[in-house]
Amino acid sequence: MTEPPLGAALPRREDARLLRGLGRYVEDIAVPGCLYAAFVRSPHASAVIDRIDATATRAVPGVVAVLTGADLATLAAPLRIAPPIDGLYPVEMPPLPIHAARFAGDPVAIVLAEDRAAARDGAEAVEVAWSPLAAVTSVATAAAAGAPRVDSALPSNLVSRQGYATPGLADAFPAAPRVVTARFGQQRQTHAPLEPRGCIALWDEGRAHLTMRIGTQAPHPYRTALAARLGLRESQVTIDCPDIGGAFGQKIVVLREDLAVAAAARLLRRPVRWHEGRGENLIAALHAREDTVATRAAVDDDGTILALSCEIDADFGAWCFFPANYMARVIALILPGPYRIAQYGYDVRVWLTNKAPSGPMRAPMAITSWVMDGTLDAVARALDRDPLEVRARNLLRPADLPYVTATGERYDAITPAATQDAAATAIGYAAARARQRTDDGPLLGIGLCNVVESTTYGSAFYKAAGIPGSGHEAASVRVEPSGAVIGSCGLMGSGQGYETTLAQALAAGLGAAPDDVVVQLGHTDIAPYGMGSRGARGATAGGGALFLAGQRMRAKVLAIAAAMLGLNAADALTLRDGVVLRRIDDAWQPAGLTLADIARLAYLDPLRLPPGVEPGLHVVLAYDPPAMTYSNSTHACLVEIDRATGTPRILRYVVAEDAGTRINPLVVAGQTQGATSMGLSGALMEHAAYDADGQALAGSFMDYAVARAADLPDFDLHHLDTASPATPAGIKGMAEGGTMGAIGALMNAVNDALAPVGAHLDSGPATPARIWQALRAAGAV
Template sequence: MIVPPPPEPGGPLGKALRRREDRRLLMGQGRFLDDIPAPPGCLHAVFVRSPHPHARIGPIDTAAARAVPGVAAVLTGRDLGAIVAPLRMAPPIAGLLPMDMPVLPTDIARFVGDPVALVLAASRSAAEDAAELVQVAWDPLPAIASIAQAKQAAALVDPAVPGNRVSRQGFATPGLDAAFARADRVVEARFAQQRQTHVPLEPRGVLAIWDAGREHLTLRVGTQAPHPYRSAVASRLRLKEFQVTVESPEMGGGFGQKIIPLREDLCIAAASRLLNRPVRWRETRAENLMTAMMAREETIVTRAAVATDGRLLGLTCAMEVDFGAWSFFPANYMARVVAMILPGPYRLRDYGYDVQVWLTNKCPSGPMRAPMAVTSWVMEGTMDAVARELGLDPLAVRRINSIGDADLPFTTATGERYDALTPRATLDAAAAAIGYDALRAGQAQPRDRLLGIGLCTVVESTTYGSAFYRAAGIPGSGHEVATMRVEPSGAVIASCGLMGSGQGYETSLAQAAAAGLGAALDDLVIQIGHSDIAPYGMGSRGSRGAAAGGGALYMAGQRLKAKVLAIAAAMLDLNSAAGLDLRDGVVLRLVEGAWVETGLSLAQVARTAHLDPLRLPPGMEPGLHAVLAYDPPAMTYANSTHACAVEIDPATGALRVLRHVVAEDCGTRINPLIVAGQTHGATAMGLSGAMMEHAAYAEDGQAVAGSFMDYAIARADDLPAFELSHHDTPSPSTPAGIKGMAEGGTMGGIGALMNAVNDALARAGVHLDSGPATPARIWAALQAAKDTA
């Protein structure tokens, strides 16, 4: 266990500094992928995609396309498959069936937008024109457009997956049956999230440059995880990792869509190698909406065994997930995490789950900001269901079940350990801030609109250390590596394996590194996003950036600081470094209880270390550099409570969010300004998804949300001004007490909004058990209730 010292007064941790990167971005001087000039001889790529949800691929006639002026090549799956190995997803997990995926399908297309050919031309317009001339002999097959259809097995999405069920896992504590046997009531609740997609401001894209002389591939691509991305590309193209360089420029959002190389990326890399020319591809918005990756489509039914006072005695969860057509990630990955952490902030000893994952003829699924997002709505919606069933107040039911300070450390029914967690404190703070009692009183007054109050307490998993992956039966590592060196001038260069997509890493990671070393923040720079410069790390995903990346940099700084002080002691003719410290780049000495300057600076120590090594302590190597690998705890948890007040016009179904309050505990906040920004953004994403986003498919498997005319996202005037408060308790098991918090806003936003909508609709005898809560769906539900009455 790491017991962190308190941050020094006036140090960089906890300062609300403006983001370093904002100056260039606000002045239009950022360097995104489209800002990189096309190299001489560069080809532009356009994909030919399936118009069918399920079809055999017959002969592909490319003659007319190849005749278009400027076209250099038209490549199919057979051409590209010669140098790109297929992806086999077969981790040794009980209940998970293996799946194989070629770089491009050659026999059967499995969803609308499945890429089957690649056109390469001297200009984008020529490639687009030629792509329209590629003739594919399609033989349509029956499509599986829902889990219900998948269960009937009228057709198989993947011939290697009998019955279309690709994964099933279950778990139950020994006392679960007994808990239900002694319950006064069993309350059942159903929840369903609609299919959504990531909608980054900047769609995907890649520029590939093959150097035949050096046999080296350079990829300029926005990726959240440069090193795992590079490893995957090298493996699939049968290259060694030193033959691949990944450079990630500015990235306009990722949200999980830009972690791994998807098929288009591999095709572009292979095409550059085959043709020995640079190749670039820029995804269109329609491609991004329909073919990049999707998430969230799942149905969960809970059964809660409760006492008459609302105490939760036992809980079961039956979860079914629509995974789509191909496997980019283990099919059980997101669903298993949801099931494991579902009990959230409550004292629940007996629990069981059954998780089933199904294949359909839809765009494949992958992680999306808060891949476990449904967790909080399910648990908090279950608490509301218990309150309704028993005639109790929802806040009172939460309070009687909430984990309190006296319960810590607490081990959940699935074996997860909570230490510094404050769900009761954030619940009370959020309820007080939104004026819970006054709102309840207001509901009893005559009104022409329905008023609803939603509460959602979030327990957000953050660090995802290696031990978590092993316990979950998921292959992978959660460690992070940091490097730090001090140049002779005192300039500090630090790096780790993360890559930012809007999180402000260049600022917050610099604050963590400077705090560990004791350097002046203006003398330190963070270098990330380049696989040849940064050390190998696991990248940016989940909420691990602050705790894993920031933690590694903080500890690397501490390691280097010890050497700096040892050199300083020698320079000051002291026997040891005891009583010395480095703060803001200045060496201090403790004299009679007070810190006084010694006249030495980090720059002077660095100059000695590099340029006058004979003055160093005996046996010490010259220079100032550190490399540190840090594997964080299996899991660290942050928590928050969202409180949302909404009103609904029963005549139209129109929904308005009146207020949205967030009380959160994310441990040590490296930069409060960035934390607030992350909370605002994540909450907005959650509300947007709950209110309006839907990557819809027709019953025949056709995708029907191919533009922003069909896929709605929240605008600024759809959202309230978020009200934040903090109740931070540092983690006792991470460097500097950092927990992380980038996804909790999404989880809480979804749960609080849906609970508020259902609280309002309950006044009319209506309940929405699935999203999105659009005016049309709300109005239809109200009308159906009227007709029934």
């Protein structure tokens, strides 16, 4: 059983400042004597750098320095991505390109000036002599015979390929009564955080110390990487994160602009700051999601899946900040989702192209659930069966758990049948199905999507995947002499409400009042080394570490309390809301001590402590969560499509989810709504488009459409709370499942509406123009 304040719907404490405009972001930090940075970027998708001439730039008033890729190569090491994974080629990236640019927007020089305007003017004055080359702008062109190589050090544009098959997969297809094929494509997208990237680098020559003020989701790994590339010890680098205005995966690793700014500050011995514009963020920061997946399902006549195979092609862009197989392989590993599929196999291919580099974006495996449930919809259509019936026939049931998937993933506390029943009931599935019609009126579609969301990413996951690294998290807890509780861990929030939920987890473990608890995040000199915020590990890893550290602190506090009360042991004592309670006659009663009383003694009167107990109250604990923990959900979407224009309108949207122990129901609801909104926005309209020459076509919010509040429906949320048996307090995590479910539910609803008239969309986005074109191709308009 969990203890209060776990489960309490406490208001987010950070909102008191953020909603009043009192947040403190990188742009809000004043640093005297700062230089401003601006970058010179390639106008070509692929081009040789013949010469960079900064003569005119150095004459611009206020310009202090210009550094090229060749200059920076003497100040910082290249990034080498070479984990020992079969089928993955090692790649290397210089701090800035020296010989060739690989995408439109590639930074090739940095200009430092006394003010922002001078830096921008200086960047415009840099003359670069280019020799443009033919660009590789799609997977098809990357794979074509004789295609130009994006990375000349590789034998082809195929940077990674991994395959897997269960022993009986090959035999299952010839023996199956039916084989159903389906195809899915997700368009290229970008994170579009409200706050674009930015940083301030301060070099202290006297201490030989770099302080980097930057919004990053993973302060300690960021520090490790930055120090290594600059040739510094980690003790010479401090990462200090202010508030972050959204990240979604774009602010995890050291990107080239950050590195160049830090190297320039060290070289020039002056603070340097950089803030990118929206256009830079849209075309030159990380992109994501450009995947195509083809599936083959061997099925019985009743729709039972006998075997499933998939082929995945991912467009990874021009440079690798992450192992190229990482996102695509996770898609393949968890693609079977919450269904009983004994025979399964995949072929994952990752390609380099002349586009902005790719990285994780909220739910890097986002296409997974649409692929699986979209395949089930294809099976239902091929067999003329109801999609809900086909899902129910294949869904895992309580009696199947614990269940080990064909790829070795273990499910132990998921409830897909229950969430599907809840979502179908809430959306009014049977009534909606009865309302569908094929006359000239609007087309009605019902979309379902069952999601299994991977959360913890413990160290064992990385070990099994052959990727160096850890999945642990560490926490520090101090109780000060006044009874104030200060916790810290290696996470950094970018909108998740960590200052509230992590304080609740710590308060529950310790037995303190939540108002007495503060959690400090984002500063590497304060927090113990942790792996940061990514995936949905914040609650499970960070919350779990703080909960366990609180429990360890509680044990010490109660041992001291027992001595103060003249008891031989603390067995009959507990701590609740900062008050020591004693069990008397099967009832808990105040013992006359508070956490503040015990803290005062521990620090200021240590001679009264029990033998062997150290003065003070300070605990540090590291927690390595299970290799993977899973939450699950079902999304149901009711869509109406205007036949004349192709415009989709969401009539109802339901989410039934099981996130285990909800630390804070208000935050869970907000995370579900936010993740679902992001998924719907991507499925409906977002597209980081390129033309045939590799020019980015979405360089502003006039071109890169993001959903507004008026574009989105109300969300009807239903919660199941099945605790995980493998994590502290039963916490599972749930920050990305909304994105996964939204893409699948929306696209399945659109295709359900189009199916009666013979139309279909096998790729997003589901814009009115694309839907209308599908209707026209089917002769329905």
